[in-house]
Amino acid sequence: MDEIRRDLGSEDTIYINDLPDDSILININNTYVKDMALIDMYDATRACWRIADPRKKRLKYAIAIYKSVIKQVFIPEAWLPGDSTLRRFTTLADKQNPPNPEKKSIRWEFVGRVADDRQDLVGKRILDLPNGLQNPCVYSNSLKRKLRRS
Template structure:
């Protein structure tokens, strides 16, 4: 399954969470009607949204191209009785199933990575302008942290150690905790044991990569150490790759199994390619 990241959103998109109104036997028209309204939001917030992802249990069930956002009282949904009190002050959209070139990018993908744990909003907009603004903010934070570390005049492993400490005291770890809440590999969930682990090391990353959430996994101490030191990596499906330098005895002690797998998104893949090429210990 593909896990969507912010970088995968090529259009101005709204994600609609379908809850008790959804069931697998809905007709296409019924699915369309429950997906297009109605919410207590301002029209101007969504006017730039051109694509809607209808989602149940974080999986995209359908993709719609928006013709128009309008007050819910003007929706005239065919399969849902009109209720003026329920729809007053709410909004919705009219449109149709998106063209194949757009639909195939999102249908049946997971949007779990787009939401922080505990997010209960039934609809959220992801606008390209705001996404770019968010990226610039994290690039600036990375630049500031780099400057602070450089001012310490450290070298080699000392620099790596300081980066690890600073990252695990800061916002990068907090964001990964919100995204994962447990070790990506073994499900250890005690937050005092979890470590923010870069996929592509800080020293090798560009400024816009250093605090990119797609350049990190949340790992327990054992798996963080193995990943950082190239004893394990992951392929582009998330399946574990075990270096030949890690023998079977230590695999047992370190809780490494050949059938382990993590959830990854498209944004993780470029960093994993770097990790496999430059960090993973390969056969001599």
């Protein structure tokens, strides 16, 4: 049981209101593997997401979440249309929806780096993260607004 808690990071907890503003939380449940390399976690987190044009939101952080536990925090330096850059793996969704330069992009990816200033979040379980969110990507500001209304 201790090993499961350690793997999930359930010893330390955090609430949505403690998350940095202007962040996007990205659920990597389908691609996360225990002890995965940082570059693989980066690729799993950064691409390819069906979201509104993220360049307009000025997102400060992209937070990789696995089963409500923060696995890593990245700083997106630039957002590009999906499949604009090389990645170590490609998902089935990417293959089914190849980029079309004639169409406005509906999938996005970022190029960035590890957020050294927010490593204090890594390993913390988000206690009030809603279950069953429809989209694997959710904005911290949206979650905070929903909490204030309820």
